[in-house]
Amino acid sequence: MSCAAGAQGERPVRWSRDVEFAERDSGPLLMDLAVPEGPGPFPAILWLHGGGWFTGDRTLAPELGRFAARGFVMASAEYRLSGTAPFPAQWFDVRSAVRFLRRHAGRSGIDPAAIGLWGSSAGGHLAALAALTGPR
Template sequence: MSERYEVRVLTDLEFASPNGKSLLLDLYLPIGAEGPVPVIVWLHGGGWRIGDRKLGPDLKVRFAERGYAMASIEYRLSSEAIFPAQIYDVKAAIRWLRSVANEYGLDSKHIGLWGSSAGGHLAALAGTTGSGRLEDLELGNWESLSDVQAVVDGYGPTDFLQMEEYSNSTAASSDDLESVRFNSVQRHTDPDSPESQLLGAPIQTVPHLVREANPITYIDENVPPFLILHGLSDTAVPVHQSELLYRALIENGNEAALCLIEGLGHAFFNKNDLDELPLQVTLRKAEAGEPEQIESSKKRIFELVESFFRKHLFEN
């Protein structure tokens, strides 16, 4: 689809207020698009402890001007509340968006999640748990569902207890907005690692919480389609984390694709110039009941993401 829309941006919309803290989102709406329009929820990165809804790509371009409503949301950081507060907030935002669908011209039956790093973890977790699990209905709009129809997980952690063993300490560090604010030599098992801070204790001391936070724990044969992307030079989150999730999804008969990208480090979705040149990728994908396909080629990454959402939010 080549049509481009002007975009109206509605900022500072409150979708929940846990313990009196106002949680806000910004909504990007394509002007003149034949409604209702599908929604993509952007979940920022930052190790669950830094960042806000302004951290990420230009959501007018990615992808409001292509006919999607884009919602960039806040969630409570680990310094404010430990897990599972973050996934509660994500699901509260999804329910709120469904509750206001008629007001803003949104297609409540076609909502996708797109997350970066910690946001990728939360997108995967929301996608695999669906409605009713890891959910705090007291945050509002309890009559609306929090299931989604498509998930894009950008380099999100999956199983915290397997991160240190597979850490990529030899790759060149990234210069992106998220990585420069982390101590790249920090061990994932340290008490002050992002994963330990999220759970409120060193991860090796709370395996039950690690399991609860692991998207794979909840996978059955009814998970929405997933596109998982990871840079092969990522020093913050091991590529193995995305491989674990991909294998679990396809082994349970779900549609999933894993895109491994040469030369990219962590948090590449924050780079608006990412698609200036196509990049070498290995794309593995499988659909229910079909054998896995493996393809090596050059692709533009944002284009790949948009085509995935188009298939599952517009065409399905």
């Protein structure tokens, strides 16, 4: 699904929803992607929702299409909640999402060397953990 560009300098955006990025015993983990149309590669931002580790989902994201229209690939990924899997499962899920974005960078127009993480509350904590522990 695409949306038309809005303000001057904004790009049309192509959405991919319910993209499976990992499989766990509890089922598949999904992400939504908003990709700016046009020549890439584009920097990417992975959004991680808050919810105190026990609630929330990937749809609790800021307006990702707005950022995509300005030239960022935006992803919103889910992670297993604490009622399903204890820590560090959530951290492993975030790392899987980053690996998926890197592995599929060419297909999604992503610059694999320019992937950032952003989140609120528990999602911010996970973003910091992933950033501080480096690639593995």
